[in-house]
Amino acid sequence: MTAPFVLAVPSKGRLQENAEAFFTRAGLTLAKPRGARDYRGTIAELDNVEIAYLSASEIASQLARGTVHLGVTGEDLVRESIADADRRVMLIDNLGFGSANVVVAVPQAWIDVRTMADLDDVTTGFRAQHNRRMRVATKYINLTRTFFAAHGVVDYRIVESAGATEGAPATGTAEMIVDITTTGATLAANGLKVLDDGVILRSQANLVASKDADWSVEARETASVILDHIAARARASKYREVRTRFAGCDAALLAEAHNRFGVVSPFGGPTSSGMVTLHCPPAQLYALGSFLRAHGADTVSVASLDYVLDRDNPLFARLEAFLRS
Ligand SMILES: Nc1ncnc2c1ncn2[C@@H]1O[C@H](COP(=O)(O)OP(=O)(O)OP(=O)(O)O)[C@@H](O)[C@H]1O
Ligand SMILES: O=P(O)(O)OC[C@H]1O[C@H](OP(=O)(O)OP(=O)(O)O)[C@H](O)[C@@H]1O
Ligand SMILES: [Mg+2]
Structure with missing residues (x-):
């Protein structure tokens, strides 16, 4: 049996609730099979992952020692407790809480x-x-x-x-x-x-990787799946999905929408009938809707996105580069 992949999650204090909510939003459900006082858990969607529930400061120490692969903890604790932190651990991503x-x-x-x-x-x-x-x-x-x-x-x-x-x-x-x-x-x-x-x-809460953990082929594969979930969620929350169809919708118009509103066209330009699906930053939605209607759209629908799965796995790419360094 291969050694499990260990993900450390705060067991108490101000980071705990936010950390669990963060993984849930990413589609990773943390479960405590033996009840709330159990300090070992699992991820419902993934086999061979062990959740270690630890205090935020203990997570920083265990990342330094390599006894956990990934962990959520405060940057303050990483910088304070790990000498030469940038060599021994990697801050993969800010998590937007615990500031x-x-x-x-x-x-x-x-x-x-x-x-x-x-x-x-x-x-x-x-x-x-x-x-x-x-x-x-x-x-x-x-x-x-x-x-x-x-x-x-x-x-x-x-x-x-x-x-x-x-x-x-x-x-x-x-x-x-x-x-x-x-x-x-x-x-x-x-x-x-x-x-x-x-x-x-x-400081804020970060997803942190340990250099000295046992990065077997299986462990890397598990990290890649976890980070893919997180990146898909992060990408989804940066945009809303905008759909419309009108004859005047062409490449030049989309180029203008891109320049003015930061809109991206993940599925390419409009179809022959002018149907298009765009991703737009939330703050620009109304401006984009007005722009599209001014150019002939009768109806523009806006929906929130849960996940956007890309071919790239940017967070895992960063982790791999760090493990190679
Ligand atoms: N107002 C805040 N005060 C302290 N920590 C905060 C605050 N906001 C965010 N944090 C982050 O939360 C981390 C953990 O703080 P928390 O108080 O939850 O646990 P702790 O202080 O390590 O535990 P304990 O107080 O039980 O020893 C901090 O190191 C920091 O990264
Ligand atoms: O700027 P503020 O919003 O007032 O927050 C800062 C306070 O919160 C933390 O204490 P905590 O409640 O975690 O108690 P602790 O000292 O036992 O960790 C921290 O150590 C500060 O004392
Ligand atoms: Mg505290």
Whole structure:
């Protein structure tokens, strides 16, 4: 028996629901045969795939170790926990959820500190005056070191924080923090502000591949099928299907529609009777409908697309290039 292909999916926290919904939309139904507390699952449509339900941070670690082939996790966790991340894992695609920024935040009361350059001055002055370094509370130790170094800030010390990091300045365990934020509500509630150039990383959930997983022929084939599903869904959601028929519909008109509205003609130009099926970006639908009617169409129908299966498998092509590199 060949070893199963392992896909890691967040088991809890804010990424979980979105991740499951993402696979469902792609036509891949995640199932837990032994109930909700089961941390191993399957994909109803595919044999020989094992779903590993793990925390988002554990997914990043297992991708680095190669114990899972593909996983969904936050870019922040990938960049923080995997040294040399671009060589060991590949971010195949942004998933459009789990957006959050890793930021440098200081007390709002520091009115003269707006930028990293200001912070550099303040940390240097603090060290000279107090004979100790300012403390930064964070769980993003590597991201903090790299970012501070890039800005020439050296007079600081990291205090590792596992949770409630925003509270550190008020309780006196650190002077400032590096943490993740979405709405900014937690920072504001703790009297903190983000430095103007203090965004270290704009993170979101990603589909990530491990370089060191067992990429057997079977594993590659499974990845190709999974990524084909995902690409078909992604392509479908970028467009709506527009259909019409009128005598004046010709190649020149379609070329104009392409240039003006970003319309593509996946099945070629109009038939001899002027029947055509187009794919149009949602924001341009009404403009396209008006354009077609102005040129003679009596009726234009618009429908949403569930999947668009192309001969190309662009996500898998990227994965293959990475595995070869
Ligand atoms: N507002 C946010 N705060 C924290 N993480 C967020 C936010 N928005 C998106 N994320 C993403 O979700 C990931 C996981 O965060 P989540 O809070 O779900 O789990 P966790 O913090 O790792 O788990 P736990 O808090 O139980 O240890 C983050 O690393 C980040 O990529
Ligand atoms: O900018 P906001 O929208 O306020 O969100 C940011 C907060 O959310 C996260 O905490 P979480 O709820 O995940 O708790 P945790 O610290 O236990 O992970 C994060 O660590 C911040 O504290
Ligand atoms: Mg959290």
